[in-house]
Amino acid sequence: MINKIGQIMLYVNNQDASKEFWTEKLGFEVVAEESNGHMKWIEVAPKGAATSIVLHNKELVAKMNPGMNLGTPSLMYFTDNFDALYGDLKNKSIKVGDVVELPSGRVFNFADNEDNYFAVMEKK
Incomplete structure (x- = not known):
């Protein structure tokens, strides 16, 4: 049986x-960087x-x-330090959306360097 999500594939124009x-x-870490011929x-x-x-x-x-x-x-994504993360991303000139209040907690979205959008939720 499946018991966890191991990897998520993100297809990008510039790796x-x-x-x-x-x-x-x-602040993510590089876990692995591998290639097989021209595939990396x-x-x-x-x-x-x-x-x-x-x-x-x-x-x-x-x-x-x-x-x-x-x-x-x-x-x-979940964070324990919602306000600090939101401020840090804005200070790094990352596109961030407005903070939205949901029944499950506060959430905002951000875009990576290729305008792919992701969300962050406050998790206490």
Whole structure:
């Protein structure tokens, strides 16, 4: 049986720029960086996280699997320090949306360097 989510595939136009965004702007770590011929993948994650994001070259994947959905997954991140994270992302000139109050808590979205949007929810 499945007992956890291991990796999430994120198909990007520029893997190196995306790696820089996730590591330098969001503080993720590079878990692995591997290549097989012209195919390269970069795995990044928050320190100690059970789930990672694997950055794949969108163009190469599209050539290998023409019918594959290469859209951005809808990811919701959790944080214990919502206000500090929101302020930090804004200070780093990352596109962030307004804070929205939901019955389950406060949430906002942000965009990476390729305008892929993700959400963050306050988790206490």
